[in-house]
Amino acid sequence: MTVPTRSPARPPAGSVRMGRADGRWVLAAAVLGSGMTLLDSTVVNVALPALGDDLHASLAGLQWTVNGYTLTLAALILLGGSLGDRFGRRRVFVAGTVWFALASLLCGLAPSTGLLVAARALQGVGGALLTPGSLALIQASFAREDRARAIGVWSGMGGVAGALGPLLGGWLVDAASWRWVFLINIVPAAAVVAVALRHVPESRDETASGRFDWPGALCAAAGLAGITYALIGAAEPGADPAALTVTGVAGAAALAAFVVVERRSRTPMLPPSIFAERQFTAANAVTFAVYAALGGVFFLLVVDLQVEAGFSALAAGAALLPVTVIMLLLSERSGRLAERIGPRIPMTVGPAVCAAGLLLMTRIDPAADYLTDVVPAVCVFGLGLAATVAPLTATVLGAAEERYAGIASGVNNAVARAAGLIAVAALPLVVGLSGDDYHDPAAFGTAFDAALLVCAGLLAAGAVLAWCTIRSDVLRGPQAPAEPPPCRCHCAVGAPPLQPPARECH
Structure with missing residues (x-):
């Protein structure tokens, strides 16, 4: 008598199919995992006034609460992908989930601003x-023929998570405490680990070899940290100018060292040759200008709505909902339009429309009405963002050689995060915000209007840069992907969506 053998819980890598149980489990793990980070990128800003009051934090403390996370993420995201290729993608994914959950627990229990910032960096x-x-x-x-569909589902569900983030954050702050903005991550993290260990196949790049670029990662982190520290500290009363100058110069030197290290490394996380293509460099320059403006707006807008306009945390979070809904509905159409007419016009018009939306936001004051003063401004802003992100991402992939497609996407994502990092650090200094100004509605409102003008200027600069440097035929050239990227509906308010190598999406 033959005893039937039980099929393994985890299917082999490359054999998972859409519409089957194994496909649903893999998608569940990936969507929940990425959804946590997307939620975190949009939910924390809503909680800033409440956590600032509870921990008696200065404006610099709020800046570091945002930038502590962005700093390590921007510096290490390229290295994180390489670790997964070498040691196993599921293993590193699970390790990252556990690490993220434990750090979220530390954030939620932090008794002081300093410990909260350290936990955010972790x-x-x-x-x-x-x-x-x-x-x-x-x-x-997933099997090759199902990958594009699976990535599309992952992308769309990630957009939903990004849309719900501000609403969830506002509700948690109003109903319970700002601490639950972080503590809530523990539940989905536990589900991700359980599903991944049980149902997700392990995979790795068998051709990966050589040393990891730890020196490059450390130089990048040190450089960004030094410049960020100098910019945030310069706005604080009583700051030591000499110490801040030394820190800023050291940060700039570390970034220069990063360039040298990458040029000399046999296995650089950022191959210098990828910037030989001018369209790739130009697209990243536009990315820096656009996402610097976005970083500043998303940091200050929800705070201003609570401090100056008197909105609740939930109402302030709801103010961002039209942006994410518009992006989910229109980003794919924007990507297809860019394929027909080229990315130059969308990448020029999109940032200009975003700038117009910011100018409309200057109407927000203590008597602001949500429907007449907030919604029209954020809708115009969302329309511009939807017109910008998909063509920009497609241009980055289309300009890079196919073998660099994954790295090109990672570089673009890191550039956007670094731009937001610098903007959050520098913008309060530029507009004169410091100390406890976020407790003063009049002072904060005046500075917020000035910040909107600065961010509108950055967007206008991005539009001019796109018009002057981006070719309309870049998506139809010999290096363009054979098929369009499948992530057009991703709600990329924090950074452009990461994309797989084009050759894997056929």
């Missing part, structure tokens, strides 16, 4: 392992 390390891993799992697990 959270960014987990995000750097988790963020590229969620897409890599889908790419490696």
Whole structure:
């Protein structure tokens, strides 16, 4: 008598199919994992006034609460993808999830601003392992003919998570405490680990070899940290100018060292040759200008709505909902339009429309009405963002050689995060915000209007740069992907969506 053998719980890599149980499990793990980081990127800003009051934080403390996470994420996200390729994508994804959850627990229990910022930096390390891993799992697990569909589902569900983030954050702050903005991550993290260990196949790049670029990662982190520290500290009363100058110069020197290290490394996380293509460099320059403006707006807008306009945390979070809904509905159409007419016009018009939306936001004051003063401005802003992101991402992939497609996407994502990091650090200094100004509605409102003008200027600069440098035929050239990227509906308010190598999406 033959005893039937039980089929393994985890299917082999590359054999998972859409519409089957194994496909649903893999998608669940990837969507929940990336959804945590997307929620975190939009939910924390809503809680800033409440946590500032509870921990008696200065404006610099609020800046570091945002930038502590962005700093380590931007510096290590390229390295995180390489670790997954070498040691196993599921293993690194699970490790990143556990790390992210433990850091979230530390954030939620932090008794002081300093400990909260340290925990946020640790959270960014987990995000750097988790963020590229969620897409890599889908790419490696699904059968070739189902990958594009699976990535589309992952992308759309991620957009939903990004849309719900501000609402969820506002509700948690109003109904319970700002601490639950972080503590809530523990539940989905536990589900991700359980599903991944049980149902997600392991995979790795068998050709990966050589040393990891730890020197490059450390130089990047040190450089961004030094410049960020100098910019945030310069706005604080009583700051030591000499110490800040030394820190800023040291940060700039570390970034210069990063360039040298990457040129000399045999296995650089950022191959210098990728910038030989002028369209790739130009697209990243536009990315820096646009996402610097976005970083500043999303940092200050929800705070201003609570401090100056007197909105509740939930109402302030709801103000961002039209942006994400518009992006989910229109980004794919924007991407297809860019394929027909080229990316130059959308990448010029989109940032200009975003700038117009910011000018409309200057109408927000203590008597602001949500429907007449907030919604029209954020809708115009969302329309411009939807017109910009998909063509920009497609241009980055279309300009890079196919073998660099994954790296090109990671570089573009890191550039956007670094731009937001610098903007959050520098914008309060530029507009004269410091100390406890976020408790003063009049002072904060005046500075917020000035910040909107600065961010509108950055968007206008991005539009001019796109018009002057981006070719209309870049998506139809010999290096353009054979098929369009499948992530057009991703709600990329924090950074452009990571994309798989084009050759894997056929």
